[in-house]
Amino acid sequence: MSLLVRTTDDLALDGGPGDVVLPGRGRRTRTLVWLGVAVLLVVGLVVAAALVSGGAGDTDLPARNEGPSPDHPFGTDRLGRDVLERTLVGLRLSLVVGTSAALGSGAIALVLALVAVAGGRVGEAVVTWLVDLFLALPHLVLLILLTFALGGGTTAVVLAIAVTHWPRLTLVLTAVAREVAGSDHVAISRGLGHGRGYVARRHLVPHLLPQLSVGTVLMFPHAILHEASLSFLGLGIDPGLPAIGVMLSEAMRSLSAGYWWLALLPGLALLVVVKLVDTIGESARALLDPRSHHL
């Protein structure tokens, strides 16, 4: 009984987005359910995209610019291509971009955080200066410059996005690492004669891993939205490929003709996927670091 009372109490206090009342269930269960549902949906998306990817480029000129119908739930574009199929393939591309950003920037953030903490005052000063440097330009401008330097095209954009999403995670990891480095058990380990590398490996990394995994998942939405923005401007993914940004850029040109579905539905799908990945990250954080959700 007391457990149930506490649960409802938590609900009233929390009231944040993403809470659905499942009577008699604890918050932990609820979070796990959300996490499971979100992961399943994202996996389902990848599978669906793999199933349709063959037909995504098929043109059907007699059926061009048709509104949503049971045959084409998202309608068709100016070449008669099925917008739902193109959206699914585009979203899979977004997930690929997000994954590369998570891997690339996650690794950079981890290395820099370790340098900041193990490198003493100089190491920390250098890392915070680097973080400030990468935050000094608007992210889109930085991406434009980097893409230009890499020669443009799909690979260049994916690469530029992968290597620019580390600053905020680096700050989080550095703060955690500094807290651990100042703790008693690290002082004892140092007292026992263990070197900096040993302390970093054996004491810092285990504390950083949960933060790192959550932080990299939460990088996805930013990376995905940046890719879509660049593609929309015509500076990103090759315009021949079905990417959400490319599709919306095409939709913009036919908007005045009243083809609203070309803009509304792919964008909405992108928003849903971004929110799903966000839910995965936030749920994982709530499970791994419950304190963060009791503030």
Added chain:
Amino acid sequence: MLTTPVARTALRLARVVSLLVAVVVGSFWLMAASPVDPVQAYVGADVAAIGPEQREQIAERWGLDDPPLERFAAWAGNVLTGDLGESQIFGEPVAVVLADRAAASLALMATAWVLSGVLGFALGVLAGVRAGTVVDRVLSWWAYLLASAPTFWVGLLLLYLFSVSLGWTPVGGAVPSGTLPGEATVGERLHHLLLPAATLSLVGVSPVLLHTRQAVVEAMASDHVAFARAQGERGWGLVLHRVLRNAAGPAVVLQFATIGELFGGSLLAEQVFTYPGLGEATTQAALRQDVPLLLGIAMVTALVVLVGNAVGRVLGRVVDPRAAVLAA
């Protein structure tokens, strides 16, 4: 060591200058490292029409065959005297293009910045004070959703709804088509500004709203508010006197820190509404590989971001002196 305010300020200033210099050097290096051939980017489709000799002449005139360091020294020397070079796509000095475009963008960005800040703070306070109620849930959901909505998508939806379907607002541009920029009335300009500014404000509200809500919820649960309540303070008077200032500090710092994001948003909004501002110039410069203009834009935006952050930090401390104590 370094405890006097003067020394701290000097150190901070030196840091900002060092970052700015690094941005300039880094941008130049990125441009120089690009495999894109500047001559070909300049002549574009006419590339077949010019022979290797003409190509050689252009390259020599631009100093493209000099070592990168020498080119950088020449360019940086010019920049220090105020000469940012010539924009290839506009055929005007970069400084002139930047000034023209910045004037158009300033109206857009300033409107969006003030609107999103004021609205975000007011709604955040409302959500925080009414935490847990329907009002709070609706506002939080809205902010939570818009935080991940692509700016250009929101712009496209507004454009469809208000310009295409309802016909209340123009489809694009900064002035009516066929009108010279100098001839448009203030009313016409505002009419064209409406949708892009609304797009940027709508998206920009999210971070301020969510942060303010959090700060208000924390302040409402604090001891000093409990004490004020025990003394009989109630309602909006309590919020005004005991909570507002606690929430204002983070909101001010955040609003200044998001100027860079706002510029990114204006790139997208100006593309959707074909609004001839700095963002549109950035897109054009990138699409048509106008290196001098890109460098000028990088410099200006970095300056704005760095100064914005510094101003936000100072104002944040004025509003909330505890931040200064905590940081020291």
